Amino acid sequence: MATSTTATSAVPQAPPAPPTLRLRHVKRASNNGPKLSPLQLCKPLPATVDALDLSRVSPTQTLASLRFLVLSHLSDLERHLSELESPDLEAWKAKGEIKIEEAMTWAKTALDMLNGIRADVRSQLPDVHFSDLASVEIDVRSHLPELPHLLDMAEVRSHFPEISYLPDMPDMRTHLPDFSDMCVKLEDVRNRFQEIDSRKLLGYVPTLSMHLQNLHSHLSSTEAGFSKMLGLPSLAPSSLLHEVLDALSSSEVMQEIAALRTEAEEQSQALIKETACEVARAVEHSLEGMRLIKYHHLPEPWKNNPYVTQGYRFIPIERWPLLIKSVFTLHNETLNIHTHLIPLILFLVNIISIIRNPTHIDAPEVLFMSFACVCLLGSTVWHTMSGCAHHNSMEFCARVDYVGIGWLISASVATTVYYGYQCHPKVGHAFEVLCFMMGLLGNVLPFMTWFNQNEYRFYRIGFFLTLAFSGLAPLFGMSILHSPQEMSEFITPLFPSFSSYLIGLAFYAFHWPERHLPGNVRASLDSFGGSSHAIWHCFIVLAVLQHKQGMQSMKDGFQCLVEYTSS
Structure with a gap:
């Protein structure tokens, strides 16, 4: 999806016209077949997140799209930052308008942050965006709207009239691989897609937003001066990427995850308080370590052998x-x-x-x-x-x-x-x-x-x-x-x-x-x-x-x- 990268790196400009591919006719004895219309290879990314309609796609598909957007944006940043190593810097250094050491340090820090985010994204976000096999055809046709529906061999032959008659099916099967276990393999692929824990992956979105914010805070600290003097384009993220992150952050699933995290933190705090209370009670039972106590007086972490029921010390470290x-x-x-x-x-x-x-x-x-x-x-x-x-x-x-x-x-x-x-x-x-x-x-x-x-x-x-x-x-x-x-x-x-x-x-x-x-x-x-x-x-x-x-x-x-x- 080459055009999607362009859309993410230069949002203010109108998206370029999609590339087209025209089929060349091979010269044969007869070329009276019908001419095919141009085939559009790839739809450009929409200008806003509304056109994506995230509510209709699975969380895994949305996260895979986010993965693509973030990696594309990071690639653009890396390409622009690498221009700081251009020989033109010597001219700027001679003019005294820029400190090359400061620029290189600024760029190196940014690249280190960028590489860290990229590694996290590749490990945290899925590289597949099909929640089930049926969505494969839908996704392909959404990007190739002019792809015809081929229902039978007669329709196939209508698109390729110059091809000689195909051999009989028994003869053709001898030239094809054995697909007897293909259904089993496709079912295994389907199960692997379903095993992806979307909730766990969505929990990474706030962390990703924070890392991107830190990266762009660093870039904006001196971006205006360096970008203007070096002739670099703006390094700000695309509005589409911002909107996707905001949409995910405000989704119901993210709210559920936040609620679960809050609940887990509350349970953890309650457990810590409960253990502290148990320790305090055990110390009280032991008279500050002066008396032996029984097994049921011990806090849970101190319980090892339930068949030893008494004779326990519980002495404060002080x-x-x-x-x-x-x-x-x-x-x-x-x-x-x-x-x-x-x-x-x-x-x-x-x-x-x-x-x-x-x-x-x-x-x-x-x-x-x-x-x-x-x-x-x-x-x-x-x-x-x-x-x-x-x-x-x-x-x-x-x-x-x-x-x-x-x-x-x-x-x-x-x-x-x-x-x-x-x-x-x-x-x-x-x-x-x-x-x-x-x-x-x-x-x-x-x-x-x-x-x-x-x-x-x-x-x-x-x-x-x-x-x-x-x-x-x-x-x-x-x-x-x-x-x-x-x-x-x-x-x-x-x-x-x-x-x-x-x-x-x-x-x-x-x-x-x-x-x-x-x-x-x-x-x-x-x-x-x-x-x-x-x-x-x-x-x-x-x-x-x-x-x-x-x-x-x-x-x-x-x-x-x-x-x-x-x-």
Whole structure:
């Protein structure tokens, strides 16, 4: 639609006459056929939005038209702004009538804004404007009014009298492709058009208007001076584009979207106020952190295990000394804290003793135990801060706990790779990089908003299982480079560690045994934290020790052949 671009860039002038195309007759033995009238290729855009009759078209079609208008207008602006790089600027600079640096800065800023708007429009507004297949013919005929209605082959032949008789239909079918599944494909196209969310797209219109307004505010700041001296045309948007934006902004659909946004904002504010009230009530129930409260007193973000019904701390962040003191008091996190705090201290002492004796340092063992300490430290901090009444602080510590778990799993796999690929160091280095990347992934996902939500609990479990099972790839490589039997013998010392991880994870995932205990027994366990989580902690510590013990058996690795040592 070449003429539509002209209409958008020069509105004050009358639209140019539409281009026409006359059919040329090929010279044949006979040329007595009827002459065809000129065929109009494209209708120019109307001068006002009233002629578009936006009420009769679908929102998707209107948005596609808006997309075309905006992109055409931006193309015009880009073309005019590029003229600032013309050699004529040297003459203006010599005359001292314009500062070339100022002009170039002005144009560069405008082009940056323009490119940003163009990228947003291309990603936000649809590039299709047919709400259904029936509108295709209507749209084509609206732009090609002289296109004849071809009802049958006889009428087709009347327009092409010089063509020899066509072959019989069976013969013609042999030269045509198979269209048997065309209806299915057209129906798929129709469904794709209908899947476009017009309401979501219309919600972008106010943002687009604001961006265009900012762009033209920048252009108008010095446009008069630069345009006049450089001989550029006006850079103002066309009146048609303004009217389309105004019509969309004042449409009923936009009013509904605005109402929905207002309602969503009100609901969000109400939810924030409700959560704040719940926090205030929970702090009041806890006597500013001095008393333990029950599960139903907790605000929603603090609720994790419905089978642990009491023994909860809820301490304001301003009273952080109480949080530290709570490490040494009884509540439903006491065992969760100490089942990792005590092993953390013992592991650190062990690492320090190894480092102090340089002649017996085993680097893989030190690194593995260091990552185990990172995991235990993160867990200790999280379970201490889980009783904090400040949501952001509490949630941040929960995510730090997940990071520690991810690094422990990656370090466990890395030790297997280190000892298992001593005969093939290059392959081993590749798998070690994979372990490091999986550890980095364990640093990223925990800080996504959804990751710590209770409804995604099994997704978290699945993620950590995926990290663990990433160790299957190195084992598969070992079975190829050596043999399945040798690989099995090599990895057997780690089976106790794997079993401990999985058994502990089963306790955690199914909330056993607290979900099956009577209320009085459950209340007794809640007083010091005797829940499935503490059991899981014990199995994690056991698995770390078993893995460390298994590393002693894996140090010898595989029996390397001479030709393998250089690979």
